Amino acid sequence: MADEDHGEEEQGAHGEAHGHVGRRMNVPLPAKLELKGNLATNWRKFRRMWNNYVIVTRLNNEDNQFQTATLLTCIGSDALDIYDGLAFEDEDERNDIEAVLQRFEEFCLGESLGPASPFINLRSHTSVLSSKMALIQSCEAMVYNDVYRLTFDSSMLVDWLTARGIIGNFAGACPRCGTGELTRKKDPSYGRDGLVWRCRVKSCGQKVSIREGSWFSGSHLTMCQIMKHLYYWVYKTPLHVIQHELKVGSNSTLVDWNMFCREVCMSVIESDSEQIGGPGTTVEIDESKFGKRKYHRGKRVDGVWVLGGIERESRQVFLTSLPDRSADTLIPIIEKYVAKGTTIITDCWKAYSKLGQLGYTHLTVNHSEHFKDPETGAHTNTIESTWRAVKNTGLPASGTTKALYDSYFVEYIFRKKYLSGAEDKYLAFLEAVKKVYTPNMDRVIERLETKPSLERQPLKVKN
Incomplete structure (x- = not known):
């Protein structure tokens, strides 16, 4: 059983x-x-x-x-x-x-x-x-x-940046002795990266920084910190969060690097700049004041006047700060940014009155009476919505010089034109960096023939 x-x-x-x-x-x-x-x-x-x-x-x-x-x-x-x-x-x-x-x-x-x-x-x-x-x-x-x-391994980061052309590949004949060959070597004493290009001929021993001619040149931050900062900047992370995450003691260092990012935006926009508008297109133009009033020792300081325009068909924009709103100031700017033959719509500010005599079709809307002209259908709703978008992007409310506002406007235009539709915003901005800072051996030779270049400083903008 x-x-x-x-x-x-x-x-x-x-x-x-x-x-x-x-x-x-x-x-x-x-x-x-x-x-x-x-x-x-x-x-x-x-x-x-x-x-x-x-x-x-x-x-x-x-x-x-x-x-x-x-x-x-x-x-x-x-x-x-x-x-x-x-x-x-x-x-x-x-x-x-x-x-x-x-x-x-x-x-x-x-x-x-x-x-x-x-x-x-x-x-x-x-x-x-x-x-x-x-x-x-x-x-x-x-x-x-x-x-x-x-970024957790500096050698891997250098390989990746070199493969993308963001830092230079200087392998080859030594620019000093001509007989030796530059190879990448570990060198803990040479900067924070621990790597350097060095001539194999001992009697020469020429060293070239792996940062030579690149966006990283002259910075005391590690390349790992800079790459992380770039990611934070692209995705609009608040400055105090970046400072905490990167363990950077000086707030001014990060302010400088934010400015370096806007310098790249400026350079790309300038090199790719073209007029908006043209026959058969409509551009809305308006001015707006940026910044809050503040009081200091009884003196009132107003914000910054900005002229902006947007082409309805392509949504391309231009933005620039103004010293004043006179015709002598506004008209040359419009002629610089807007192609002849364009239909331009503005409000009834007297400085615009001569646009119809300068090769443009000029329509106006009287905002004191209506937002859309009942006869022509003219309105500036598109540029008005652009002002709201720009002012909601974290633009400084006060304490910024008039000229520096231009860098923020250019950043807005750059993000709208190059990043908003990009498959990856981070990689897209790195491509822009490479376009502005292209490391090559010619720059190495030029530096060896002259004095070592000074550390790169943030862009100085005249007030």
């Missing part, structure tokens, strides 16, 4: 085991971990699918090695490369499903990626860096986790 009971127990156990196997055969494996895009989000999605799979198939009833093998079967070949680069205390831990999941989570969420991380096998460090580089280069849009992974 006992034997019969034992046999029934054994049969029941085998039946239950076969049931689990059958259930797993009918449940598809989770889709592989997607490494492109937002890795943190992709990992969380994969982890939910994996957890559900474990519950449905009762996989947790199996031993650790079986569970780990199942995970590695479905996670994908690229993720396997990452797994091979992670370090474990021993083979038992490498086959421990909880340890493996924890290592992947730390990798994907960026919580233990520092150079001294105990979770990176130094012998496999290059493999991990290569995997990370592949991840970042494959990103169609970079999120902050991607920037974090990119």
Whole structure:
């Protein structure tokens, strides 16, 4: 009888085991971990699918090695490369499903990626860096986790910046001795980057900064800090948050770097500048006052008058500060920015009265009577909405010089024209940086023939 009971127990156990196997055969494996895009989000999605799979198939009833093998079967070949680069205390831990999941989570969420991380096998460090580089280069849009992974290792960051042409690749003949070759070497004593281009001929020993001629030249911040600052600036992070996150003691340093970003905007807008409007198009023009009144020792200081125009058809705009609102000031600016043959709509300010004699069709709307002219249909609602948009972009309310306002207006135009429709705003701005600061060997030779260049200072704008 006992034997019969034992046999029934054994049969029941085998039946239950076969049931689990059958259930797993009918449940598809989770889709592989997607490494492109937002890795943190992709990992969380994969982890939910994996957890559900474990519950449905009762996989947790199996031993650790079986569970780990199942995970590695479905996670994908690229993720396997990452797994091979992670370090474990021993083979038992490498086959421990909880340890493996924890290592992947730390990798994907960026919580233990520092150079001294105990979770990176130094012998496999290059493999991990290569995997990370592949991840970042494959990103169609970079999120902050991607920037974090990119900047945790200075060598990888330099490789990435060099590949994109943002810092120079000076490998080749030494510009000083002509016989040696410049190669990139580790040099902890040379700046904060720990890397330098150096001639292989000992008697020459010429060194060239990896920042030479680039946007990074002359700054005391590390390139990692600058790259993170750029991300924060692109996505309009408040200055006090940037200061806290980058651990930068001086607020003025970050103010300068915000100005450097607007310098890039200025340079690109100037190089790509073209008139708006033309025959068959309509441009609305208006002036608006920016800044709040403030009182100091009884003297009232008003804000800044700004002239703006927007082409209805293309939505292209121009904005510029004004010393006054006279015709002698307004007319030359309009002729500079608006093509002849354009239909221009303004209010009834007397300074605009001669536009019809200068090659434009001029329509007006009397705002004291109506917002839209009942006879011609003329209105300036589009430029009015532009003023509201500009004033809501964080423009300083006071304490900014009149000329400096132009840099904020140019930033608004740049963001509207080059960033708003970009697939990735961060990468788009880096392309603009490269356009303005193009490092090349000619600049290195020029510097060697003259005195070393002074540190780059923020743009000085005359009041």
